[in-house]
Amino acid sequence: MTPALAWGLVAGMAITNIVVRGAPMLVMSRLRLPSVVERWLGYIPVSVMAAIVAVQVLRPDGRYLPLAHNPYLFATLPTAVVYRYTRSFLGAVLVGIASFVVLRYLLG
Amino acid sequence: MLARMSKPLSPESVPPTRSARFVRGVRLGLPILLGYVPVGAAFGVAATAAGFTVAQATSCSALVLAGAGQFIGLAALQSSANLTAALVATGVVNLRYLLFSATMSPRTRETPRWQQLLIAFTLTDETFAVNIDDSLEGRADGWSMLAVGAVSWLGWTLGTLAGALAGSAIGDPARWGVGFAMPAMFTALLVGQVTGARTLVAAVLAAAFALVLAAALPGQWPVVLAAVVAASVMTAVPR
Numbered sequence: 001m002t003p004a005l006a007w008g009l010v011a012g013m014a015i016t017n018i019v020v021r022g023a024p025m026l027v028m029s030r031l032r033l034p035s036v037v038e039r040w041l042g043y044i045p046v047s048v049m050a051a052i053v054a055v056q057v058l059r060p061d062g063r064y065l066p067l068a069h070n071p072y073l074f075a076t077l078p079t080a081v082v083y084r085y086t087r088s089f090l091g092a093v094l095v096g097i098a099s100f101v102v103l104r105y106l107l108g
Numbered sequence: 109m110l111a112r113m114s115k116p117l118s119p120e121s122v123p124p125t126r127s128a129r130f131v132r133g134v135r136l137g138l139p140i141l142l143g144y145v146p147v148g149a150a151f152g153v154a155a156t157a158a159g160f161t162v163a164q165a166t167s168c169s170a171l172v173l174a175g176a177g178q179f180i181g182l183a184a185l186q187s188s189a190n191l192t193a194a195l196v197a198t199g200v201v202n203l204r205y206l207l208f209s210a211t212m213s214p215r216t217r218e219t220p221r222w223q224q225l226l227i228a229f230t231l232t233d234e235t236f237a238v239n240i241d242d243s244l245e246g247r248a249d250g251w252s253m254l255a256v257g258a259v260s261w262l263g264w265t266l267g268t269l270a271g272a273l274a275g276s277a278i279g280d281p282a283r284w285g286v287g288f289a290m291p292a293m294f295t296a297l298l299v300g301q302v303t304g305a306r307t308l309v310a311a312v313l314a315a316a317f318a319l320v321l322a323a324a325l326p327g328q329w330p331v332v333l334a335a336v337v338a339a340s341v342m343t344a345v346p347r
Contacts, residue, residue: 001158001159001160001185001186003161003164005185005189005191006159006160006161006164006185007164008191009168009181009182009185009191009194009195010164010167010168010171010172011171012191012194012195013168013171013172013174013177013178013181013195013198014171014172016195016198016199016202017172017173017174017177017202017205017229018225018228018229020199020202020203020205020206020209021202021205021208021209021228021229021231022209022224022225022228022229023206023209024206024207024209024210024213025209025210025212025213025216025224025227025228025231026221026224026225026228027213028210028213028214029213029214029216029217029219029224033213033214036343038214039343040339040340040343041210041211041213041214041339042339043307043310043338043339043342043343044207044208044211044335044336044339045211045236045237045240045241045244045301046298046301046302046307046310046311046314047310047311047313047314047334047335047338047339047342048208048233048236048237048314048331048332048335049237049294049297049298049301049311050298050301050310050311050312050314050315050318050338051314051315051317051318051330051331051334051335051338052233052237052294052318052331053291053294053295053298053315054314054315054316054318054319055318055319055322055330055331056290056291056294057291057295058319059319059322060287060291071288072288072291075288075291075292076291076292076295079292079295079296080295080296080298080299082296083295083296083299083300084299087300089135089136089139089238089293089296089297090135090138090139092292092295092296093139093142093289093292093293093296095292096288096289096291096292096295096296097142097288097289097292100287100288100292101288
């Protein structure tokens, strides 16, 4: 790996990233969006999160785990319950990690 | 320091002072930091193994802040030694940020441009999810989003530095259970997003589409396409 290649990759990725991440927010926040677009964008967050959770939990390493031996799946339950009743984000994550460690041990 | 650089924004629903809102953001960002340190460390290990110096690996994380994108860029560069190919590969992986950035745009209307730039710079799957959830409760503002971004950036960059310095001596950080930090975070955020029957239906649709697509498509494509399809279906079906 030559220094030029390595720094070229760093600089190129930095530029593409800020353009891709910055342009829509900076431009669209100045526009009045049609209400149908706003409605559509309103459904994006819940859809993204549900999709991410489904894939991360059911296919943790890119493949399905047997359901009865999936610590990811069962650890989402205490996580969801803690968040639902405490609204503590950090608390839910810490409880989730602890349950995951226990479940991973129990479910082998 | 940051708290003195701009005029106050004072929507009624957010904590009263800028520093209080910033501190709230720091707290919201901590779970992200927890998840980023080990993954950042893994990138540091991988990058130095591929021939990056500690400075190159750490600058890469500090300037790019793109988990999968960085790993893919690195792998593509290593296998082809072709900078263009590597940049195209990482660019494609990061196209989903167009969607996330567009989704954030109505929620950053009140935010000054310099804050928008920094929020955009620290836009990742995780900061997106946290900030969107927070804005659903009406509390996110430029300062809290800046703080979420700053804490996440710190975790990712310091993790990379640690990994690059320690090299392979660290081993696999996953064994400490932090591998569940990100799924746990998204689970909590999903609970916050499901506010009624329609969002529940959207969630179920998106999860089902994503699982079907995950069998065929790599990376984050299943997530992006599933979200686009689910949101389109829900927008098309009248209330």
